[in-house]
């Protein structure tokens with residue numbers, strides 16, 4: 001009888017990451033027994049509470065013991081790896097012994113702690129390794145009347161392609177998913193490696209991780225977009241009883257669940273790479289549909305077939321499996337939206353009901369059926385034997401059927417056994433190679449790979465043996481590296497006379513401790529080496545040089561910060577150090593982290609652009625939002641990407657969200673290029689292409705205060721670009737005037753701006769010229785326009801375009817009238833600046849509209865500002881207050 005039970009859901013909150021600490025994050029999660037509450041940081045009184053089967057507080061109240069394990073520091077509330085295993089892992093094991101299928105899924109945004117719970121780090125081993133170890137321990141303690149068979153497989157799904165992480169050969173296009181009546185969906189050709197002890201499983205996981213790392217070193221950050229599925233098949237054969245029990249345990253580390261929606265990429269001309277998260281989106285759809293079924297709604301279709309992942313997890317979701325989901329969440333306020341969405345997802349998952357049954361192995365089942373049929377045939381045959389020669393034909397046919405069945409039984413057994421034996425043989429060699437690697441580590445210096453995903457760091461070791469050792473793409477090198485921007489023969493390491501040097505090849509990029517090197521460079525233990533665009537390594541020196549230092553501080557961020565510093569980019573440069581204490585402003589640190597996060601992506605995009613011959617270069621820039629704040633407040637900064645065409649000099653400015661979205665699409669294109677496919681795309685769907693646009697070059701603040709006193713201002717001021725550097729100088733006059741345009745003299749000055757309250761105020765803005773426009777100096781054929789927006793006008797005004805002149809004369813005057821100057825308007829004049837924006841025109845772009853369309857004109861043809869009708873309904877109170885002030889004063 002099937003056992004109907006709901007998917008068990010556990011939520012786990014991790015400690016703050018360094019980045020979150022730096023950014024001064026606040027914890028928005030609290031837990032009480034099995035309920036989890038989340039506070040809205042923008043609305044602290046607002047709290048949502050969810051109840052799951054289990055809630056793990058791993059955020060605080062822990063310390064590191066002498067083995068490096070995180071354990072409770074006395075408070076009972078902290079949940080470490082041991083507690084999580086006790087509640088979840090032991091259940092998986094128990095199920096396995098009883099012959100039930102079990103599935104454990106880890107869901108959550110990138111960096112929320114999925115891999116930590118599933119696989120673990122160092123001494124803090126996760127559920128997967130401990131389940132495996134405990135399984136083998138338990139087998140040793142079992143009675144001898146049973147035989148056990150354990151197979152292990154490990155695969156990755158990226159972009160809907162399945163890669164076998166335990167196979168040395170990579171199939172272009174990935175492995176195929178097939179469907180079988182007995183087994184359901186399965187991966188055709190996936191290696192199932194038979195294992196006899198836990199040490200072998202450790203090696204297999206190590207090798208699987210190596211495979212995953214090699215695949216992702218071409219592009220960083222892909223691992224967080226891929227799903228990893230480990231499957232353990234556990235078969236118990238009860239000798240002498242002709243019974244088998246088989247349990248399939250699926251352990252799934254899902255791709256980062258972050259939603260694209262909030263990132264702002266929806267403004268992009270191109271939609272997000274659709275296949276990137278197809279599996280995750282479909283998983284969400286399947287879960288929603290099943291949750292509806294569980295609540296009694298009629299659902300016509302569960303879309304299992306829509307993605308690779310949901311095909312493979314079909315029995316785990318609503319089928320024959322006992323399933324557990326760990327929802328991993330960050331505690332930080334900045335992750336509020338993502339965390340809330342994870343909790344909602346988990347809530348839906350909780351509703352799913354599964355029907356687990358005790359399994360026998362599908363092949364065993366078939367064999368049993370064949371044997372049963374043979375028994376029947378034999379008794380029929382026995383019956384016929386008594387009837388003599390009359391039934392000779394029938395006897396012959398029965399004998400034939402019997403032999404056929406026997407042959408089939410044999411075939412099934414032999415095929416299965418030989419398939420296992422074959423992989424077992426292959427793996428014997430692998431185990432030896434891995435053991436050899438351990439010996440090499442004791443003898444030679446080596447490069448240890450560092451990946452953005454900490455789970456994939458320290459996985460690959462490249463040994464620098466005595467003598468010289470070439471590195472590059474070509475298989476003739478001693479160290480073969482396939483990373484982006486690595487040339488056939490990229491560099492040479494030399495290990496001689498007790499020292500190791502690195503010499504990059506001609507035009508080959510190599511960095512040591514963040515600095516680009518051009519000649520032979522001596523390496524020291526723990527130097528940081530980057531080869532090509534993004535292949536990062538920690539150099540572990542000769543055994544004599546090694547120290548006990550904790551290597552974990554040399555993570556991917558460390559490498560990138562060092563590169564940024566070498567380029568002259570630092571938190572200090574961003575203006576972080578506050579005078580009161582040495583702690584940097586959290587918002588600046590957040591920008592800094594954003595910058596170093598994007599740096600390697602920009603390097604990758606530049607490399608792809610070069611190889612795909614797109615003629616574009618990409619640069620990160622920090623945009624100071626203060627430049628567009630009329631009160632001149634030092635607002636936040638944000639990262640933008642400047643894209644330049646190397647031959648036409650055309651320039652585009654991309655937001656961070658657009659850049660990330662485009663990078664997904666570029667990777668898809670590049671992948672096709674690497675696989676030798678046709679990479680021609682129409683302009684419209686080319687992620688590298690965009691129509692020519694007008695570019696924002698810089699802004700100037702022209703303070704309006706003089707107008708509040710009816711004084712003329714003749715200003716010559718710098719237009720600063722987003723980095724605060726001079727782009728040009730603008731000459732501009734602000735002149736109070738009469739309604740017919742006569743400029744007022746000093747006699748008309750007022751002592752107190754309130755004298756103007758309720759009176760008509762006229763003024764002119766005269767843009768005279770621009771001087772030394774860098775944009776125009778850098779490339780011929782370009783033009784400029786100047787834009788500005790006054791007070792409550794519905795749109796900006798633009799000057800007429802001027803092309804191809806470094807010192808463009810503009811000479812444009814616009815007359816504005818406030819017919820009945822309000823208190824607010826006078827306050828605006830006193831406290832605000834006019835933001836004057838310089839816009840760069842390039843051949844083929846659509847110029848800014850320099851008409852006065854959409855603006856309200858006074859009877860004299862001047863532009864009306866401070867028009868009470870322009871105020872919205874919300875300002876109705878203000879309007880009546882203004883009327884009131886006016887009545888009081890006059």
Ligand SMILES: Nc1ncnc2c1ncn2[C@@H]1O[C@H](COP(=O)(O)OP(=O)(O)OP(=O)(O)O)[C@@H](O)[C@H]1O
Pocket residue numbers: 013014015017058070108109110111112113114115116117121223224255256328453454455
């Ligand atoms: N419970 C925890 N206790 C201590 N550290 C944790 C915990 N959970 C996660 N971490 C740390 O947080 C970092 C990110 O965790 P992890 O790699 O598990 O995230 P992830 O969700 O698997 O990310 P990705 O989607 O990139 O694989 C790691 O450095 C990990 O050591």
